[in-house]
Structures are given as structure tokens and as C-alpha cells.
Amino acid sequence: MTSPSTHPNEARDRAMRAAGIDPHRVPEHVAVIMDGNGRWAKRRGEERVFGHAHGVESVRATVEAALESGVRYLTLYAFSTENWNRPKDEVDALMDLLVKTLVQEAMELGSKGVRLRAIGDVASLPAACQAELERVKEGPEGEVHLDLVLALSYSAKWEMVEAIRTMMGEGLKPEDILPSTIDKYLQTADLPDPELMIRTSGEHRISNFMLWQLAYAELHFTSVLWPDFRKEHFFDAIRDFQHRERRFGALPNAKSS
Ligand code: FPP
Numbered sequence: 001m002t003s004p005s006t007h008p009n010e011a012r013d014r015a016m017r018a019a020g021i022d023p024h025r026v027p028e029h030v031a032v033i034m035d036g037n038g039r040w041a042k043r044r045g046e047e048r049v050f051g052h053a054h055g056v057e058s059v060r061a062t063v064e065a066a067l068e069s070g071v072r073y074l075t076l077y078a079f080s081t082e083n084w085n086r087p088k089d090e091v092d093a094l095m096d097l098l099v100k101t102l103v104q105e106a107m108e109l110g111s112k113g114v115r116l117r118a119i120g121d122v123a124s125l126p127a128a129c130q131a132e133l134e135r136v137k138e139g140p141e142g143e144v145h146l147d148l149v150l151a152l153s154y155s156a157k158w159e160m161v162e163a164i165r166t167m168m169g170e171g172l173k174p175e176d177i178l179p180s181t182i183d184k185y186l187q188t189a190d191l192p193d194p195e196l197m198i199r200t201s202g203e204h205r206i207s208n209f210m211l212w213q214l215a216y217a218e219l220h221f222t223s224v225l226w227p228d229f230r231k232e233h234f235f236d237a238i239r240d241f242q243h244r245e246r247r248f249g250a251l252p253n254a255k256s257s
Helices: 008-018 037-043 049-070 081-085 089-109 127-136 155-170 180-187 231-243
Strands: 028-031 072-082 114-119 146-154 196-199 218-221
Touching: 008 049, 008 146, 008 196, 028 231, 049 072, 049 089, 049 146, 072 081, 072 089, 081 089, 081 146, 089 114, 089 127, 089 146, 089 231, 114 127, 127 146, 127 180, 146 155, 196 231
Parallel strands: 028 072, 028 196, 072 146, 114 146, 196 218
Antiparallel strands: none
């Protein structure tokens, strides 16, 4: 039997406090725009694909950091609808990398309580990729600690158009449509909105990513290029989040005089 002093959550809370993170105010859902792979590779005189391949190590580190800090949902922007316009070689290499990574990591992820799924136009992905996503979505046998959501062939505008088409197809009337209705028709219907969005590589843009769901998210931009992103950078973002005053459009908290 686990003694109370060794309960995994207690150990995690202690580790987080030691890292300057309040374990009770960790964002439930963190979304990440993984950017800078190409520049990272170019700086080393390599092809862009070299950067993507090294980006997989950063994905691993980010998943570990999310598990350690108690983040419940992690969404990674892995391939946008616009990314289809990149050279065919790069698109093919990215798809191969995705399949290879899913094949290699699925067991390990499952053993850590990670459940994997995709949002986006999955039907537009190569058959091997679709098959692999289908295979891994069963998830772990035991408790789920983290839902890892890969945004693949995803863009917020695509998602909104799909949602509107479905609503119209189902004959919804204008008066039926509330913000909560739209929530239900988006790809993220069963996910809470991200509270924190991280973008790497020094770009300060949202780039067609979860435009509806990020309405009240805190945004954390770092100049670190994605292949260099590690646990400490993720924890930096959480510490930054915990220093923000979240107001959701209301007035600041009245200070006691
Ligand atoms: C943006 O960098 C990154 C991507 C388009 C792909 C992200 C993919 C990975 C990190 C690898 C595989 C992912 C998983 C989930 C296994 P960029 O190429 O736009 O960089 P740049 O802005 O420097 O050109």
C-alpha cells in the first residue's frame, strides 16, 4: 500500500513547489504552437526536415513536463492546413516523421497514462497516418493522466467553417445558436478551453490556431526555437501564467485598503 507521504500527487506537488510552481494553479489545458524548426536547421546548415526530426525530442520533453506539472490536456499544433503548401518533400517527411513517432512512442505514452487523439481534417492525411491515429486513440488501459491532442491539418478557420456547415446541415435556426452551441460543434467539443498558449521562436502571432478557444487564454511567447524547447521552458511558461491576473473582461480585484 502507498503510504500517504509517498502518494504520487504529493511528490509531484513538492517537486512543483521546489520549481516555483503552485501545484494548485497549474493550467488545465495548455496549447502550443511549435515553431522554429526550419530556422534551427538552417542555422546548422541543414535541411528543414532536420529541425522537424529534432523537434520530436522537444515533444517528448513537453509531454513529460505536462505530466510532471499536472496539466490535464496538452494540444500541439503539429501541421496546419497552410502547411500543405510547403514543398512536397517537406510535407512527406513530416508525415513520415509523424507516423514513425506514433509507432515508436504509443506504448510508452500509454504506460504513462497519456491518451492521444487528433483534431483537424484528419481525412486529408495520408492513409498510413490515419491508420496510426486510429490505432493509438484507444488510450491507456488504466487511468488517463494527460490527453495529448495533435492538431493535424488543422486551422481555426477550417474548423469554424466545418462547424457552421454542420449546424446548417442539421437545420439549426439563428436563435438556436449561442456561444455554447458553437463550442459543441468545434473539434474541441469535449475539451476545456486552453488557459495558456505557448508559442516558440519569437513570433508573436496566433496563426489561425484555436481562435475561438483561445479567447481568454494567457499567451506566452518565447524566443527559444522549438528543437531547443525543454521542460524548464515549459515550467517558465507556467510560472509566467501564474503571475498573470486573469480578469475575463471584469474589473481588477479590489485591493483591501
Ligand atoms: C514549425 O516550424 C513546425 C512545424 C510545421 C512542424 C512541427 C512538427 C514537429 C515538431 C515534429 C513532429 C511532431 C510530432 C507531434 C511527432 P517551421 O518549419 O515553421 O520553422 P520556421 O518558422 O523556422 O521555418
